[in-house]
Structures are given as C-alpha cells and as structure tokens.
Amino acid sequence: MSLLEIQGLGITFGGLRAVHDVSFKVKPGEIVSVIGPNGAGKTTLFNMISGVYQPGAGKVVLSGEDVTAMSPHLLARRGMSRTFQNLQIFQGMTVLENAVSGYHLQERGPILADLLGLPSSRRRARAAEEGARALLARVGLDRAAEREAANLSYGALKRLEIARALALQPKVLLLDEPAAGCNAVETEEIDHLIAEVAASGVAILLVEHDMKMVMRISNHIVVLDHGEKIAEGDPATVSRDPAVIAAYLGTEAEHAHG
Numbered sequence: 001m002s003l004l005e006i007q008g009l010g011i012t013f014g015g016l017r018a019v020h021d022v023s024f025k026v027k028p029g030e031i032v033s034v035i036g037p038n039g040a041g042k043t044t045l046f047n048m049i050s051g052v053y054q055p056g057a058g059k060v061v062l063s064g065e066d067v068t069a070m071s072p073h074l075l076a077r078r079g080m081s082r083t084f085q086n087l088q089i090f091q092g093m094t095v096l097e098n099a100v101s102g103y104h105l106q107e108r109g110p111i112l113a114d115l116l117g118l119p120s121s122r123r124r125a126r127a128a129e130e131g132a133r134a135l136l137a138r139v140g141l142d143r144a145a146e147r148e149a150a151n152l153s154y155g156a157l158k159r160l161e162i163a164r165a166l167a168l169q170p171k172v173l174l175l176d177e178p179a180a181g182c183n184a185v186e187t188e189e190i191d192h193l194i195a196e197v198a199a200s201g202v203a204i205l206l207v208e209h210d211m212k213m214v215m216r217i218s219n220h221i222v223v224l225d226h227g228e229k230i231a232e233g234d235p236a237t238v239s240r241d242p243a244v245i246a247a248y249l250g251t252e253a254e255h256a257h258g
C-alpha cells in the first residue's frame with residue numbers, strides 16, 4: 001500500500017508551467033528520489049507536496065486522505081515532516097534545545113498550561129527532552145547535546161535538522177538536499193542515517209543533486225525535466241534511460257554555450 005500518492009500535480013507561475021502533471025507513489029520504508037537538471041521543478045514539487053504552495057492541479061494523498069494544500073503544521077500532525085535546503089537550525093541554541101524544538105513544531109503557540117508552568121507542561125517538557133536525547137543518539141549527536149549549534153560541522157547540522165524532523169514521528173519524511181554542502185564522509189553519514197530511518201518503516205522522499213548518493217540509496221527515482229516527469233524506475237533503469245541522459249547532457253550543453 002502506498003503511503004504517499006502524488007496525482008497529476010501541477011502549478012503555473014505567470015505563464016511558466018513550473019510543474020505539469022506529475023504523479024508517483026511512495027511506500028512505507030521506501031526511498032524515492034526526485035532528480036532533474038537545474039530549474040526542472042524539484043523544489044516547486046516539494047513545496048506543493050509539503051503545503052508551502054497550493055497546487056494549480058492534482059492531488060496529494062497521505063494514508064488515503066486527500067491532504068492537498070493542507071498547511072505544513074496540519075500535515076505534520078498527519079505524519080508528514082520535511083527538512084529545508086537552507087538549514088532551519090537555531091544557531092544560538094544548544095544541540096539539545098534544537099532537537100527539543102522539533103517537539104513543539106506541531107503546536108500552534110504557547111499553550112496556557114506552559115504559560116502558567118503547570119505540572120502537565122513540566123511533564124511535557126521532560127518527555128520532549130527525553131525524546132530529544134534519544135533522537136540525538138540516533139543521529140550520532142548525543143555527545144554534542146550541550147554544545148552550541150553554531151559550533152557544529154556542516155554535516156552534523158544536517159543530521160540535527162533530520163533529528164528535528166524525526167521528533168514529529170513522521171510516516172513520511174521529505175528531505176530537501178540533505179547532502180548539499182557536505183564532504184564525502186559527511187555524505188556517507190547522512191546516507192546511513194537515511195537508510196536507517198527508511199528501515200524503520202518511514203517513507204522517504206528526497207530531492208538531491210549528489211547523483212552518486214541518489215544512485216546508492218534510492219529504491220525508486222523520478223526524473224523531472226522542464227516541469228514534467230520524463231522517466232521513473234530503479235537507479236539502474238533510470239541511469240540508462242536515453243531521455244534522462246539527453247536531459248542532463250542538454251543542460252551541460254546549455255552551460256557550455258552560456
């Protein structure tokens with residue numbers, strides 16, 4: 001059974017068809033990657049799926065429910081969480097405080113009990129801290145819990161961002177370029193983390209420019225070009241597909257002439 005179903009999604013900006021009629025499915029425990037040359041529509045597609053943009057056409061179905069254009073915090077309650085290309089980490093806070101903040105993403109603002117410092121709010125805070133420490137261990141940052149986030153390496157910050165998204169206990173995790181800016185060792189650590197999260201049954205949807213990483217970890221790849229799906233399949237099939245090769249060579253040729 002598919003957990004996430006993308007059905008004919010499309011959006012137009014001005015006269016430009018940024019994404020047109022894109023469909024695919026993601027099952028629990030599966031890693032699906034969306035690839036394509038610059039400007040292909042990957043980020044726009046992600047923003048429609050995660051409720052940042054309202055699609056002009058099509059549907060997003062999560063666990064059988066139509067969640068199209070639902071706000072990110074309602075999607076989070078239904079089990080979809082995401083990371084962003086630009087890190088959303090609070091640099092002035094500790095690693096632990098950042099992980100704890102993931103537990104509050106679903107809440108709409110300070111709850112009265114928190115403002116009054118009631119026992120229920122203290123219990124919630126304790127549970128969030130325990131959960132956050134367990135998550136930090138899962139992403140290999142338990143020993144850095146008390147450090148300021150600003151002092152972490154880039155790869156560690158990326159893992160912290162994934163920990164924050166995992167605090168919502170998602171059924172579907174959307175990762176926007178999780179390895180961008182990382183060196184080979186950091187990328188490998190993120191590889192392992194993504195594989196471990198998928199193995200726990202979470203459906204993973206990934207946008208990533210690092211082709212080697214995509215080929216290594218994906219079960220299924222969706223290829224976009226000029227906003228349209230031009231191919232999909234397992235890594236071996238997609239990398240041999242003439243339309244995919246032409247799309248990538250086409251952009252190289254544009255760069256060479258541009």
Ligand SMILES: Nc1ncnc2c1ncn2[C@@H]1O[C@H](COP(=O)(O)OP(=O)(O)OP(=O)(O)O)[C@@H](O)[C@H]1O
Binds near residue numbers: 013018037042
């Ligand atoms: N908010 C917007 N307003 C107008 N045009 C947009 C907007 N967002 C994206 N576009 C256009 O839509 C097209 C798809 O862009 P998008 O950023 O989704 O591509 P991408 O595949 O993520 O590219 P990259 O690999 O460079 O991140 C591009 O032509 C882009 O200029």
